[in-house]
Each structure stands twice: as C-alpha cells, then as structure tokens.
Amino acid sequence: MLTQGSESRMDIRIAPQMSVMDKLKILGDAAKYDVSCSSSGSSRRNDGQGIGNTVAAGLCHSFAADGRCVSLLKILFTNECIYDCRYCMNRCSNDVPRASFTPDEVCELTMEFYRRNYIEGLFLSSGILYSPNYTMELICETVHRLRTVHRFQGYIHVKAIPGADPLLIQRVGYLADRMSVNLEMATAEGLRAIAPNKHRKTILKPMRQIQNGITENKNELTLYKHAPHFCEAGQSTQMVIGALPESDYQIMSVAENLYDKFSLKRVYYSAFVNVNEDRDLPALAGGPPLLREHRLYQADWLLRFYGFKVDELLTEKRPNFNTAIDPKADWAVRHLEQFPVEINRADYQMLLRIPGVGVKSAGRIVAARRFGNLTFEDLKKIGVVLKRALYFITCGGKMMYPTKLEENYIVQNLVYQNRMGRGEKLPFLPDGTAYRQMSLFDSDTWGQNYRAVGG
Amino acid sequence: MEEKYLICEDSMEGIFTGIYEAYALREGHEHVHIQIGEEENLRLFADYVHILPDSVKTDKVVRTLRQKLGEHVYHTLCRAAASCYADKGEAVYKTVVDAITAGSGRRVLGNFKNPYVARCFELARFTANEAHYEKEFIRFQELSAKAAKDTPILFSKIGPKNNVVPFVMPHFADRLSIENFMVYDEHRKLFGVHPAKEEWYLVSAGEEFDLRELTYSEKEEEYQELFRVFHRTIGIKSRENKHLQRQMCAYRYQDYMVEFQQK
Ligand code: SF4
Numbered sequence: 001m002l003t004q005g006s007e008s009r010m011d012i013r014i015a016p017q018m019s020v021m022d023k024l025k026i027l028g029d030a031a032k033y034d035v036s037c038s039s040s041g042s043s044r045r046n047d048g049q050g051i052g053n054t055v056a057a058g059l060c061h062s063f064a065a066d067g068r069c070v071s072l073l074k075i076l077f078t079n080e081c082i083y084d085c086r087y088c089m090n091r092c093s094n095d096v097p098r099a100s101f102t103p104d105e106v107c108e109l110t111m112e113f114y115r116r117n118y119i120e121g122l123f124l125s126s127g128i129l130y131s132p133n134y135t136m137e138l139i140c141e142t143v144h145r146l147r148t149v150h151r152f153q154g155y156i157h158v159k160a161i162p163g164a165d166p167l168l169i170q171r172v173g174y175l176a177d178r179m180s181v182n183l184e185m186a187t188a189e190g191l192r193a194i195a196p197n198k199h200r201k202t203i204l205k206p207m208r209q210i211q212n213g214i215t216e217n218k219n220e221l222t223l224y225k226h227a228p229h230f231c232e233a234g235q236s237t238q239m240v241i242g243a244l245p246e247s248d249y250q251i252m253s254v255a256e257n258l259y260d261k262f263s264l265k266r267v268y269y270s271a272f273v274n275v276n277e278d279r280d281l282p283a284l285a286g287g288p289p290l291l292r293e294h295r296l297y298q299a300d301w302l303l304r305f306y307g308f309k310v311d312e313l314l315t316e317k318r319p320n321f322n323t324a325i326d327p328k329a330d331w332a333v334r335h336l337e338q339f340p341v342e343i344n345r346a347d348y349q350m351l352l353r354i355p356g357v358g359v360k361s362a363g364r365i366v367a368a369r370r371f372g373n374l375t376f377e378d379l380k381k382i383g384v385v386l387k388r389a390l391y392f393i394t395c396g397g398k399m400m401y402p403t404k405l406e407e408n409y410i411v412q413n414l415v416y417q418n419r420m421g422r423g424e425k426l427p428f429l430p431d432g433t434a435y436r437q438m439s440l441f442d443s444d445t446w447g448q449n450y451r452a453v454g455g
Numbered sequence: 456m457e458e459k460y461l462i463c464e465d466s467m468e469g470i471f472t473g474i475y476e477a478y479a480l481r482e483g484h485e486h487v488h489i490q491i492g493e494e495e496n497l498r499l500f501a502d503y504v505h506i507l508p509d510s511v512k513t514d515k516v517v518r519t520l521r522q523k524l525g526e527h528v529y530h531t532l533c534r535a536a537a538s539c540y541a542d543k544g545e546a547v548y549k550t551v552v553d554a555i556t557a558g559s560g561r562r563v564l565g566n567f568k569n570p571y572v573a574r575c576f577e578l579a580r581f582t583a584n585e586a587h588y589e590k591e592f593i594r595f596q597e598l599s600a601k602a603a604k605d606t607p608i609l610f611s612k613i614g615p616k617n618n619v620v621p622f623v624m625p626h627f628a629d630r631l632s633i634e635n636f637m638v639y640d641e642h643r644k645l646f647g648v649h650p651a652k653e654e655w656y657l658v659s660a661g662e663e664f665d666l667r668e669l670t671y672s673e674k675e676e677e678y679q680e681l682f683r684v685f686h687r688t689i690g691i692k693s694r695e696n697k698h699l700q701r702q703m704c705a706y707r708y709q710d711y712m713v714e715f716q717q718k
Contacts, residue, residue, distance in 0.1 A: 024681060028688040046632045048652065051628045059591050060703075062714055064690035066700025074689065077665075095592075109681070112674070114593045115609065115634060118682045118714075273693055287693050367565040381567050 018099060020109065026099040030090055031125055033275075034182075034238065035268040039071040039120035039155040041233030042177040050151025054233075058155075059120050072123035072157060073113055077101055077139055081127030083167045085184075085195040087243055089128045099293060100129065103142035111150050121155030121177070122146070124305030128161060136164035136172070155233070160210065162202040169206050173213050176267045178233040178265070181207045182303050183258070186251045190244045194281075204262075210235045234265030241296065242289040243272040243281055247319035252299055252310045259303065269296045272351040291323050299327040305359055306352045324415045329355040333394055333407045339392045340399060344373050376400050387417060390413055458501040462489045463544055464700050467536045468508040470544050474551055475512040476504075484552045489544035522696035524554055525561050534586075537618040550575040585615055586622035592708045595621065595636060596679075597672040606651070609636040610669065613711055620647040621657065628655045641666075679713045686714040 008424070041056030060069040078100035080088040089096060106124065113119045124142065129135045139158060145153045158176040160169050171177055181203055185191040188200040210231060217230035237258060239251060257266040271288035274281055299321065302308040306328070313327055322330050332339065332355050341350055343365060351362040361383045368374060368382060376395050380386055390400040391410045406408075459482070463473035473489040480487060520529045535547050549571035554563035566572045595609035609631070613620075620640050624647040627636060631649070638647040639660070649655040701709075709715040 021681060021684060024685055025688055028685045032689050032691055046629045048632050051631060055626075061591050062712065063700045063703040064686060065697060065700060066690045066692075066694040067696040067703060068690070068694075069703070070686065070689060073685070079697055094649060112678050113682060115631060116597070116678060116682075116713075117593050117611075215643060271694075273691065290694065364565075364567075367562075368567050370562070371559075371566050371568060381573050 012282040020101075020105055023099045023101055023105070024075070024109070026097055027076045027079060027101060028074070030127070031074045031123070033211060033270065034074065034123070034125055034159075034274065035087075035270045036157065036180065036238065036266065037069055037071045037123065038178075038236070038266065038284070039157075041265055042155060044153060044232070050153055051111065052121075052152050052154030054121075054153075054155050061117065061119055061298060065296040071120045072390045073110055073119045073121070073156065074123040074125070075106070075109075076103070077106065077124055077126035077135070077142065078129045079127045080129045082130065083128055083195070085198065086276065086278050086281060087194055087272065088239060088276075091276070093342070094276065101142075103138065103145050106142050107146045107150055107152075110146060110154075111152060114152070114154050119154075121157070123157040123159075125159035126161065132161040132163035133165050133168065133175045136161045136168040140168055140172050140175075143172060147175050157233075160206045162198065162206055164206070166206070166209055169209055170213060173230045174228050176231060177194050178235060179210050179231050180238070181210070182238045183254070183323050184238070184240055185244060186239055186254045187244075194240075194243060207235065207237070207262055207264075214263070234263070236266040236268060237264060238268040238270055241269050241270050241293050243274075244283065247314075248257055248296065248299070248312070249314040249316065249319035250291070251296060252303075252314060255300060256303055256310045267300060286416060292321075295321045295323055295327060302328060302331075305351055308353075324418070325411060326355070329388065329414055333410050336405055336407060336410075338447055339405065341392060342394050342395045342397065343379065344369060344396060354389055354392050356385035356387070356392075358383070388414065456486050458498065459487045460494075460501055461487065461506050462490050462493065462502045462503055463685045464508045465491045465504045466508060467533060468510065468513045469506070470536045470547055471513040471516040471604060472509045473506050473544060475509075475516050476506050476549050477548060483548070484556065489548040491541050491544045500581075517702040519555075519654070520551070523560065524563065528554065528561060528563060531564060531579040532575070534582040534622065537582050537621065538578040540578060541620075542574065546571050546574040546578060563657075582617040582622070585617050586619040588704075588708060589613055589615060589619050589623050590626050592704065592712055593627075593638065594711065594713050595673045596713075599672045606635055607672065609634055610639070611637065612639045612641055612666065614641050614707065616675045618643060620645055623647070623657045624649065624657075639666075683714050 038058055039054070039204040040056065042054035043056040046053040058071060060071050062070040064070055076090075078098070079096070080098050080100060081088075081090045081092055084091045084093050088361055106122070110119075110122045114121065124139055126135050126139060129138070137159075143156055143158060146156070155178075156176045157180065158172050160172070160179050162180045162181060169179075184195060184198065191198055191200055191203075213230045214234065217227070220227040221229070239254070241251065251269070256269055258264045271290050271293040273281070273285065273288045274283060274308055277283075299313055302313065303310065308331070313331055321327050325333075332353065338350075338353075341354055343351070348362055348366055351365055352359065357365070364382045365374065365379070365384075366405045368378065373396055374382075376386060379389070379395070386400065391403055391405070391413070393399070458614075459480070461473045461476055463469040463617050469491070470489065477484065477487050477489065517529070520532065530549065532547050535543055535550075549569070550563060553559050553566060553569050553572055554561075559566050563572060564576055567576075593611045593613060595611045597610045598610050618640070620638055620643075623638060627638070633651050634649070635651045636649050639645070644660040644664070646658045646660055647655060648658055
C-alpha cells in the first residue's frame, strides 16, 4: 500500500520496532557485494560551518576480515526490491529479512561515525522500493538533508537507480561526490540472461547523463568559480566476473570503452559469489574467482596509468590472461624484442613498461639520473623490484646477472619465484590453493600496498 | 682530525639547533656529527659537545631551509627529524650539507647516491606513512559533557613509533574545525589540542594526567557497538583473509581501534 503524501510515505513499510542496530546488520550485509569503497577524487576544504572535508587520494579507515578496505559507510537504503536479478540476495523471489532506513537514521549514523573518524563518508545504494523514482527520491532526500541540515562536507557516493527520472539524478549529482551505475555484466546478452528486469540501455542512459553533467559542470566552473560541483569525483561502475563465460578480452574491451567513451573514473570487477546457490549459475567450488579478478585489476591499472591498450594485452586468439604471472610481465615476455631496456637512457614511457618498475619508481629514476648514471644498487633504493626487473634491464650496458632473453625461461623463473613466495606478492595465502583477494591496490610494484583509495 | 659530536635533544628544535651550531663551528662538516641523546660507549678520541635547544637559532635555520630549499624539501627534513631512529640527526644534518654547502639545492632529494640523503628520504617516508595511517586509523571517543564543560570533546589515544602528532593535527583541524578534539600520543605523553574554531597546539601531559579519569558520553558505547557490527557485517565470508587484513592494518594500530576490541 502506498500513500502519496511525501511525509507519510516513509512510515508505511518500515517496521517501527526495528532498531537501527538491526537495520544496520541487514543493510550493511546487503551492500557488501558492491566493491567500490573508494573515497578519492574530490578535494574540498572545510568551510568552518560544518563537519568534513575530502582529500584527493581518499582515505581508508579500516580493513574488514576479508582484507578489503572500509572507507565509506556502505549501506543500502532499503533491501526491498521489486526486481529479480539472479545473482542478488535481495531479489524479490528470495525470502530474506527486509529493512529500510529513514533519511534521518542514515544522516545520524553518517555524522556520528564520521566525527569519530570511523569513515570517510557515505556510500548509499538501494534496492528498488515500489519504483525507481520512489527510491531515488528517498535517496535524494537523505543526501540533501545530510548536506543542508547537517552541513556534512565529507565524501558521498550515491548509486543512481537506472530508470529514475533524469531530474532526480541531476539533483543528486549536485550533492554527491561520486555517482555510479553498475553495468553488472560485460555483455548485453549476459545481462539479459541474469537480470531479466534490467536492460543495457537503461543502464547506459544515466551513465551518459552523469558524464554530460560532469562535462557541462567543468565548463561552468571555468566561467564561475563558485558554481556548485557536479560529481566532482567522477563516476564509476562495476562488472561481475565469472558468473557467465565471458573472456578477459571481452571484459577489458568493455572497460576500455567505458574509460574512453564514458570518461569513467573507475571500473570495478567483482568475483562472482553464488549467494543464491542458483543452479543455472556456476557453483565455483574453489570459491569466487579471486585470482582472475586480481589479474583484471592489474590490467585495468595498466590501461589507466601505464599507457597500455587492451589490444596490446589480449587478442581474439588469446582472449584470457595467463593467471600464473601478472599481465605486465605477460606482455613483456611476449615482446622481448623491446628488451633489455637501458635504465640510464630509456624514456619514461618505456621505463613504465618494465616489470618491477612502477609509476613512482619510474619517476624517481628519471629524477635520480640527473645526478649521474644509476647502478643496480641505486635501483634497489629507488624501489625497483630487481628480481622481477633483472630479465628486462641493463645498467650502463650490463645486465645484473647473465640471463637468457627467452620467453619460456623467464616465465618459468617468474612462476617459480611466485610459487616459492619470493616473487610477486599476491594478496592471498602463499600456498597457491586458497587464492584470496583484496579490494584494490595502489603501488609501484603489484601488491605492495593493497588499498582501495588509489582510484 | 678529531671527530666532534654535537649531542642534541630528541626534537625538531634540538636537531635544527644542532645544525646551526655545526655551521657556527666553521670547521667543515666531514668530522662534525650530530648525535641524538647520550651514547653509551663514548669514543676515545672524540670531542663531545652538548647543545641545548634554542628557539631563536631554530627559527634562523628553518627560515634558511624554507627559503633556499623550498617547502617540499623542508617538510621532508621535518618528517625525518620526527623519526624514531637515532641516526636521524646525522641524516638530516648531512642532507642539509649536501643541499646548501655542496650545492644540490632544491634537487637534493634526488641524490640517492649520498647515503645520508637516501637515509633522510627513507626516514621521512616512514614518518609520512605512519602519519598517513594515523589519519585513517585514529578513533575518537566522545567524552562526557561533565568532563568537557558542556561541549563535547573528542579524544583519541595513539601509540605511534614516530612523532606524528604534529603531522596529523592539521588534517583533523580542517576536517573537524567545529569540534573540540585531542590526540594523545601515549609514548611521548604529548597532546595535540584543538579547541573548536581555533588554532591547534601541542602540549606535554603533566605527571598527574591519568587516562582512567576520563569518562565517556552516554552515546559513545552505542556508536562503538554500531560500528563494530557494521565492520563485522561488511566482510565477505567466502573471501575471508585475516592475513591481508593484518598486512593492511597492523596489530599495533588495531590495538587502538574500537572495531578490533572484543566486547
Ligand atoms: S535491482 Fe537487482 S541487483 Fe539491485 S537490489 Fe534489486 S534484485 Fe538486487
């Protein structure tokens, strides 16, 4: 039953006797499969009138038992839903306990968590209560109160509900730092098979709207310095990995497209967890495909910061990554004609392509070279991972050890190092069976620093 | 030539005063060293000079460093000087020599070939990392109104290795500008204090300061419990990875964080 007055609406479905604690249990639990917890991309000082600011690189505040960063109070507004997506716990055909917050409850939790420094802000997502518009209005109301009544100036990430009125999405865009619409599946057919109520078009529409909003806002801001910001931290999306037989090549090509054509800030990959034990979806006996997910994140990093194109990394003929080594090493061993690279002469772009050299160390190499030729010892201090780089570099014309420049030989060595736990630091246990994954990483060398704030 | 050791106090002021004195000697820098605190084994043929921290000399050094080397290098030197390692005095001093006397100037930090510069860089990075973690992991607790004369005070206790309080205060002073808050380093017995809407400052805790006398507000326990529940809920069971959790957030931080306290 739905009454139309906006005040009384809220109270109908919400069991008044349910405590905030019980709601938080249900609605935190229901939100946890959304990967993004990033609080980066906005830089805003406090204005002295309320609480909060944002820092460009974002901040993690805690780490959950799965090792993923906890940056935002990530909750659903409600886990009621009229849709029936097969991979989702909250689908309407499931018999699970349901709960909904009120806007005030969300505001109070956010404010009290924030001033204790538990969180960097709020990530508000939602199931669909009655209709996309109805839900989006509640979300809008919540965020509006948080910004105006509570004068909250911390980070806010809001999920746009596909199918909601563009006006509502626009209003939220002026209140939030980031918005996201989940693509869910890499292909339109995949989406149709797994989420019968969702359509690729309805997902891409708000995505395009947000992109345009951001572009127009940038123009406004160059004209009027004090114009309000529209999604200052950009937009992101998420794809589920391993629920359907899609190749890495398909997935990465979609990601590249989203970066290029929709100017997304981040694409997240979420290893499929069969929460509903749906018999038509893979059971994945070894747990969620975490190693694959990890390789996709690494490849994603290569696209965004290392100047790689998907077609360099994968092809129709070779559509999946070799999970035994990381995508950059995989690329390097297949392009040995470009190696070894002389550290003292190579340009920055080429330095970036050397396995074991990250964005930071490439920068440091360029800076340090001005003081004279670098030795292997210097590279170590700079933070280059020599046991990975040594196959690919020379210093002053010499290699570190005599080594063969040969694909099989190098791959064997890298894999051997990994297996002995001395090579690439994977975010899982080193026994090679329990591949476990974190949220993300931001580092020179894959795996030093798995933090979700890098984006 | 005899080695000369300037024995300085373990503080930024101590180290910068030491650098002032080292230059005042006009003996070159090869045989002059800065040492923090007393050494147990005194070297036989060495000269030891005790230096008292001096704010006027410190100011002069600070002004010169900022002017000649720029804010970035200056801040790096400050972070190195806040390190918990005893060789920091010498590292900061010899880095200044490399920059000012040997002339590498603003580019000094790129000179990895000088072991003192490399060390200084490393120490500064360690302090910066720890300060960064504390910005993330500090947990404030709300004291009861009685203790706080009717306006709430947020209180946080930390136990960092390096002296990071001066580096985390500006962050919270901006973010929580309208709050009264305190960050307490229990190893150094040092407070960072921020009265609402005012400038923050540092103050040493007196002997009589006793944490157990603090009382917490009525709501405090409730929000801690809510966060503990949220924190427990948000982890995905089939991905559990305590090893990674510990790697990302070391026990020495967890010890101070409400969500890791079993209640
Ligand atoms: S729309 Fe689909 S994915 Fe979203 S809550 Fe409803 S059932 Fe779940």
